[in-house]
Amino acid sequence: MALLKALRPLQWVKNGLVFMPFIFAVDVAWSTDDLDPLPGLLLKLLLVALAFCALSSAVYLFNDLMDRSGDRRHPVKRNRPVASGKVSVQVAASVMVLLAAVGLVVMILVEPWLGVAGGVYALVNIGYSLGLKQVVLLDAFAVTSGYVIRAVAGAVAIDVAPSPWLYATTGAGALFIVLGRRFAEVRLAGDAAEDQRSVLKDYAGPFINQLLMVSAAAAWLSYTLYTVEAANLPDNNTMLLTLPLVSFGLFRYLYxxxxxxxxxAPEQLIIRDLPLVLSIIGWVAASVLVLLLNN
Structure with missing residues (x-):
């Protein structure tokens, strides 16, 4: 159980992003008139999502190995399996290498170019663990890139070229989530923020509030423009009907x-806060319905 906890399975919910391009690829990669390609496409996406589960868990193990000394001085992180000694350094390192290898191999087998996406994802996260997380703003953009890479990987897996608006919307939304986490860390840590994570001192005060508001506005605006500008979405702009659900989700997250x-811990909120969960499910259902009705 300690090893499973070290893999952080709750974080795997992020890997659902690889399915997003599929939803918006109706009439491009698949069609209601021809459902034969559907099982093959979904299998590819499932394999890519599982590969990211393996790769992301390898990254978390690497981070825990690098930070184990500092984590032992943290009131909460000292209970992490590696820092507490429940998972030995040797076991963590061995599992890390195995998971990274499995994740990259699966990606390459699905589509060779996915190996590049997986490699970039791994390198960015290694850089994050080695120092980027101590640099204000760069830490947030490094984490944000992981979300965008997942969306790109989903598009590559089903051989579609999604609208640049999809990348912009994913990036803006992810940046809002990441900066929201920094805001929460500063709020909950109070005067001890710098002791828990040195970069938090640079986010303290009005700065993080300004960043959060700008990123929220960017996420809302980019999605709005995506619904009316993307070439693969209905010309009658009926995707705007999903905007209230997105707006509610953003405002609920701010609350x-x-x-x-x-x-x-955004992943906790996404799976445990019922109003937020319902808004996400409602958005997926509404998006699929709009796309199918306009097919």
């Missing part, structure tokens, strides 16, 4: 950042 004790 939780200011009021929830779990706000520094």
């Amino acid at each position: 939780l950042l200011n009021n929830s004790e779990q706000a520094e």
